[in-house]
Amino acid sequence: MKNNQPHSRTYVGASKANTTQTYSQTTRPSRKKTKYARLVLAYVIFIVCSVSALGGGVYLLYRTGLFGNSSRSEGEASSTGLSYISSLATTIATSAPEATTAETTPPTPAGDLTGYTVILDPGHGGWDRGTSYPYNSDKNEEPEITIKIAEILKSELESRGAKVYVTRTEDKYYSLYYRIAETHLICMDIAKERGILPFSAEHEQELRTKLENIKTVNDNSYDKGGMGFMGGTGVGEELRELFEMEYQLKDVVFMSIHINAHYDDNTHEPVNHHGIEVTYVTDDAVNTYEGNPKNQTAGAPVRDPYHGRPNENNLLYCQTLYDTITAGMPELKSNMDKPVYTANWAVTRKIGLVGTLLEYGFISHETDRNILTNDESLKKVCGYVADGIQEYFKQIQ
Ligand SMILES: [Zn+2]
Incomplete structure (x- = not known):
């Protein structure tokens, strides 16, 4: 029954998935470096920047408590961190070349106890x-x-x-x-x-x-x-x-x-x-x-x-x-x-x-x-x- 098995993947896991996906994207364009060297260079720079920003998002989540290590009273701060990283993930998925087959389903937010x-x-x-x-x-x-x-x-x-x-x-x-x-x-x-x-x-x-x-x-x-x-x-x-x-x-x-x-x-x-x-x-x-x-x-x-x-x-x-x-x-x-x-x-x-x-x-x-x-x-x-x-x-x- 659906109620018995709600989706509860944590946002941390979802972040990792996006990071992995981004990593694999950085390797693929390098094969075409002779013909599209400049394009690839621009792309790699974009991805590196995106990964850094994603890391920043993860750090922000850490600071706002979604990893369970900091103050719990700042619910609004958590939401801000969450929407920030979520929009970054969407940006990466929709802007990067060869990303058309990537999963664009938004991750389930941490803390989802729906159905429990x-x-x-x-x-x-x-x-x-x-x-x-x-x-x-x-x-x-x-x-x-x-x-x-x-x-x-x-x-x-x-x-x-x-x-x-x-x-x-x-x-x-x-x-x-x-x-x-x-x-x-x-x-x-x-x-x-x-x-x-x-x-x-x-x-x-x-x-x-x-x-x-x-x-x-x-x-x-x-x-x-x-x-x-x-x-x-x-x-x-x-x-x-x-x-x-x-x-x-x-x-x-x-x-x-x-x-x-x-x-x-x-x-x-x-x-x-x-x-x-x-x-x-x-x-x-x-x-x-x-x-x-x-x-x-x-x-x-x-x-x-x-x-x-x-x-x-x-x-x-x-x-x-x-x-x-x-x-x-x-x-x-x-x-x-x-x-x-x-x-x-x-x-x-x-x-x-x-x-x-x-x-x-x-x-x-x-x-x-x-x-x-x-x-x-x-x-x-x-x-x-x-x-x-x-x-x-x-x-x-
Ligand atoms: Zn008692």
Whole structure:
């Protein structure tokens, strides 16, 4: 399906293609040097100048951030660089002799996420305040920062053509299972729109009613029915059906947005941890965790083990995000042993999409806090997050 395979060649690649093409053009006229020496000389000079200008364009792109190495807040500058190099490429293709057979299709601009979908889940909210700085204060609170990140990231992703859903847009409490149910409902809508919803109309309605009920209960406890058919351990029939549907949605990714903190247990002074952490789930990790009797809720069903999750893609997604974000912002490199690791967060465990829970840094650490509390810095971070998502989709094509 077209939506599953959008064209995402990067502009960098397109530039290289044009450079190669130009190079081959410079070699061809030299064969005719006896007869057309002056013409060829003029042509070679033209090409050399064009290549230099193209190089200048590439440098300009580098400076404006499309290679992912400089400020992300200058969207207009990026566009300028892009149109500059694009017009140069067109000039070369249309002005040079023997260029009539050259491809003149304009390259796809970098950042094209058209056809892709991202579900953002800003953590905490309402009475659930998450973490803060100073310790246990009402300053620099996690729910406010995560919602801000979601807003900035949404607009960055949408500017690249992506469809974006957000599970929480106000400072209200939404249970983990509310967010999970909402994600399943979004996936059902996407599958239905594409004509690949694998349920009868009756069963679809049944599942929707159950998921809506989980949202209405809006509570994480099994006893109150807040987990619905997802309560207990392992995978029941209905969750399995939703997983199977979501495994097909390879152009949809999930990201839960959180921030970290680490304080000394006794003094409540910050510990020196900093940087981002990108967590993902695998079947083995879930089965090991849920198979542990101490993690089983009394009275809740124990069902089949998890299997079939695209484990490699989860790892690829998270590693790509980590590498891309920290290449752009080395100050967000983690000082811990393993910043990309498996974790059993409910929001990633109970969905079939490729997903992550990404900790955007430690609010307890000054370097991270300066980034997390500054809109311009957050825009920069979100630019690299979007680059990472885009790079992941490119890798799995
Ligand atoms: Zn959190």
